[in-house]
Amino acid sequence: MKTASTANLPLFIRMHDNDNVAIVVNDGGLPAGATFSCGLVLREAVPQGHKIALRALAEGEQILRYNVTIGYAVRDIAEGSWIEESLVRMPPARELINLPIATRIAPKTDPLEGYTFQGFRNADGSVGTRNILAITTTVQCVAGVVEHAVKRIKEELLPNYPNVDDVIGLEHSYGCGVAIDAPNAMIPIRTVRNISLNPNFGGQAMVVSLGCEKLQPTRLFPKGSIPIQNGGDPVVVCLQDQQHVGFESMITSIMQTAKQQLATLNRRQRETCPASELVVGVQCGGSDAFSGVTANPAVGFATDLLVRAGATVMFSEVTEVRDGIDQLTSRAANADVAEAMIREMEWYDNYLKRGGVDRSANTTPGNKKGGLSNIVEKAMGSIVKSGSSTITGVLAPGEKLTQKGLIYAATPASDFICGTLQLAAGMNMHVFTTGRGTPYGLAAVPVVKVATRNELARRWHDLMDVNAGRIASGEASIEDIGWELFHLMLAVASGKKTWAEHWKLHNALVLFNPAPIT
Ligand code: CA
Numbered sequence: 001m002k003t004a005s006t007a008n009l010p011l012f013i014r015m016h017d018n019d020n021v022a023i024v025v026n027d028g029g030l031p032a033g034a035t036f037s038c039g040l041v042l043r044e045a046v047p048q049g050h051k052i053a054l055r056a057l058a059e060g061e062q063i064l065r066y067n068v069t070i071g072y073a074v075r076d077i078a079e080g081s082w083i084e085e086s087l088v089r090m091p092p093a094r095e096l097i098n099l100p101i102a103t104r105i106a107p108k109t110d111p112l113e114g115y116t117f118q119g120f121r122n123a124d125g126s127v128g129t130r131n132i133l134a135i136t137t138t139v140q141c142v143a144g145v146v147e148h149a150v151k152r153i154k155e156e157l158l159p160n161y162p163n164v165d166d167v168i169g170l171e172h173s174y175g176c177g178v179a180i181d182a183p184n185a186m187i188p189i190r191t192v193r194n195i196s197l198n199p200n201f202g203g204q205a206m207v208v209s210l211g212c213e214k215l216q217p218t219r220l221f222p223k224g225s226i227p228i229q230n231g232g233d234p235v236v237v238c239l240q241d242q243q244h245v246g247f248e249s250m251i252t253s254i255m256q257t258a259k260q261q262l263a264t265l266n267r268r269q270r271e272t273c274p275a276s277e278l279v280v281g282v283q284c285g286g287s288d289a290f291s292g293v294t295a296n297p298a299v300g301f302a303t304d305l306l307v308r309a310g311a312t313v314m315f316s317e318v319t320e321v322r323d324g325i326d327q328l329t330s331r332a333a334n335a336d337v338a339e340a341m342i343r344e345m346e347w348y349d350n351y352l353k354r355g356g357v358d359r360s361a362n363t364t365p366g367n368k369k370g371g372l373s374n375i376v377e378k379a380m381g382s383i384v385k386s387g388s389s390t391i392t393g394v395l396a397p398g399e400k401l402t403q404k405g406l407i408y409a410a411t412p413a414s415d416f417i418c419g420t421l422q423l424a425a426g427m428n429m430h431v432f433t434t435g436r437g438t439p440y441g442l443a444a445v446p447v448v449k450v451a452t453r454n455e456l457a458r459r460w461h462d463l464m465d466v467n468a469g470r471i472a473s474g475e476a477s478i479e480d481i482g483w484e485l486f487h488l489m490l491a492v493a494s495g496k497k498t499w500a501e502h503w504k505l506h507n508a509l510v511l512f513n514p515a516p517i518t
Helices: 138-158 185-195 247-265 293-306 322-331 335-354 365-369 375-386 415-425 454-459 477-493
Strands: 022-023 052-053 062-064 069-075 117-119 132-137 166-170 205-208 235-238 272-276 279-284 312-315 391-395 405-409 428-435 446-451
Touching: 022 062, 022 365, 069 375, 117 365, 117 477, 132 138, 132 185, 132 247, 138 166, 138 205, 138 247, 166 185, 185 415, 235 247, 279 293, 279 375, 279 415, 293 312, 293 375, 293 405, 293 446, 293 477, 312 375, 322 335, 322 375, 335 391, 335 405, 405 415, 415 428, 428 477, 446 454, 446 477
Parallel strands: 132 166, 132 205, 205 235, 279 312, 279 428, 312 405, 391 405, 428 446
Antiparallel strands: 022 052, 062 069, 117 272
16 A cells, blocks of 8 residues: 555556556646656656556557557557547447357355345335435426425425425426327336336325326326325326416415325334345446546445345446446346347447447547546446446336346436436435546435545545545555445435535436437
């Protein structure tokens, strides 16, 4: 372990012995002439997180990071040079044929026993980490009314129900003006349905509908969708009902219905639950070159701990794992799981192609500023969030989990859409890594944010929950941060507030709608 006195010496991190590039660790980058302990001298100034050539590279030669070809040298590159984005030619995507199927046996590990948290157990067996009244909407038209009602409910009713944490409106842009019979319309529809059944909402569903919308409540919740309530039907307030005369009568109806729901939710009590009841969605946003060095490997370590404890972990973001498909299919529990992953990747390849782009549309200006040259490099750093366990299941976008273990939940990489789809799958805890920094949060589940760099963790000290930057500076190991995150997840699941919850920061639900709009 390096001491603080060495922290300012020029440092790079090489991910694999075969790599011919490494990234600069030091905050603020390094000047030309900086000399590393191995004798390598920088030929030019290199920003933090950016790649340097560890040896001379010939034009067309493979650029290796993570022992993976992340690109080819556009021209000859001298040792000690900054390998900035324009010097890297991106390789084509791996074809989805002849992939290794279930070839890798996961390292044998003992079950992790004895870890618990205080959660809200639901009648269907799922466990919530928060106790929230959620008001589902069938169409965007009602959003303003619901927002107004939620404010009133929080001010006038919620204080009387001390066991209920919050009241939220599940607002979205779907419901009307859409081709609701298009085959892909099932994705946004099942997403709204399954979010309404998230474990943090206690298995109840209260719906505010307009009345004339395409997404009728009976279509959103076919008979029996809500097993424990009202004979399987949601409780619905319809704004166009004749009984509503004026705005105030709509608000009164919503508040009266909410009162009954709050009374039921208020009877929920936290009880001791095994860690196996955690359902964790992991994702990254605002990634940099450290994402794959510090935060994501620490999340991967915690993922393995959770899987050993019998819990469920979902990793997602199709374009950020697409270039590592061979790693994933080889880790599949069986051929069915591998084929389901290939099917999801193929569907997404075609979805992007219809829009006239490919997976390279993923990287952002911030990613590139943070040192990530292309989606291949980004994906290699992103995929490590999945740890090393066997992948036991695959979900299509908007589907609900039916099993435990390590699950590939296919979603876009967009932070809000990924989070929304993981909510629909049934997550009760979200772990989010960031290098550039984002104040991301969700109203429905706690979001634990992990910073990839010390500098970000210092600047955003009251927004980041875990600082994985200490791995790069040598103050902590991947295992240390992985365990810290694991323990923090149990505390947060038991009610400890994350920074996003402290400041009440949350982003909108954003549905994935690959179907046409009318
Ligand atoms: Ca993301």
